[in-house]
Amino acid sequence: MNFSLPSLPYSYDALEPYMSSQTLQLHHGKHHQTYVTNLNNLIKDTSLQDKTLEQIVTQSFGHTEYQGIFNNSGQHWNHQLFWTSMQPNAKSTLPPNLEKRILHDFGTIETFKEAFLSAGLTQFGSGWCWLVLEQETLKVTKTPNGENPLVHGQKALLGCDVWEHSYYLDYQNRRADYLKAFLDYLVNWEAVADRLQNSTN
Numbered sequence: 001m002n003f004s005l006p007s008l009p010y011s012y013d014a015l016e017p018y019m020s021s022q023t024l025q026l027h028h029g030k031h032h033q034t035y036v037t038n039l040n041n042l043i044k045d046t047s048l049q050d051k052t053l054e055q056i057v058t059q060s061f062g063h064t065e066y067q068g069i070f071n072n073s074g075q076h077w078n079h080q081l082f083w084t085s086m087q088p089n090a091k092s093t094l095p096p097n098l099e100k101r102i103l104h105d106f107g108t109i110e111t112f113k114e115a116f117l118s119a120g121l122t123q124f125g126s127g128w129c130w131l132v133l134e135q136e137t138l139k140v141t142k143t144p145n146g147e148n149p150l151v152h153g154q155k156a157l158l159g160c161d162v163w164e165h166s167y168y169l170d171y172q173n174r175r176a177d178y179l180k181a182f183l184d185y186l187v188n189w190e191a192v193a194d195r196l197q198n199s200t201n
């Protein structure tokens with residue numbers, strides 16, 4: 001299988017001023033493209049070359065000899081979720097099914113947002129913070145580098161990239177400001193609610 005860089009579901013300047021065109025061009029056009037190119041090169045002539053992306057991620061995880069394949073396949077998977085977790089002119093209101101579950105598992109929307117922000121802020125170095133469904137419970141988690149909820153048996157509903165390449169041009173070292181802008185102005189809550197719906201069917 002040969003993987004390719006998916007097109008963004010919006011233009012490079014569509015998320016301004018919260019995520020600049022320059023950041024998206026580099027992040028999608030260079031960083032994500034590099035993960036895809038590396039992945040295709042690394043799986044060639046290995047036992048993983050005909051597997052699906054999800055199989056490659058889960059089957060390479062924890063195996064030293066497949067570390068490079070894991071890093072690049074994980075990042076390809078993570079970025080696909082990340083791009084489709086955002087939208088221009090995002091609404092701040094949550095769809096009823098998602099709001100209900102968040103209130104049930106976190107108490108308030110604010111408590112959930114604070115937990116998500118805290119996970120992103122305390123992820124030391126590069127990584128991701130997530131809203132996941134584990135069994136029947138919503139949880140906020142964080143992972144280093146290219147690791148993701150898939151390898152922990154969780155369903156990823158929302159993921160935010162906290163590698164410096166994701167925010168440094170727009171926010172410099174202010175990761176908290178980036179995470180706040182992501183939660184308040186960029187998240188496509190309809191997409192998150194759809195993932196929840198599909199995970200509980």
Ligand code: MN3
Binds near residue numbers: 027079161166
């Ligand atoms: Mn990235």
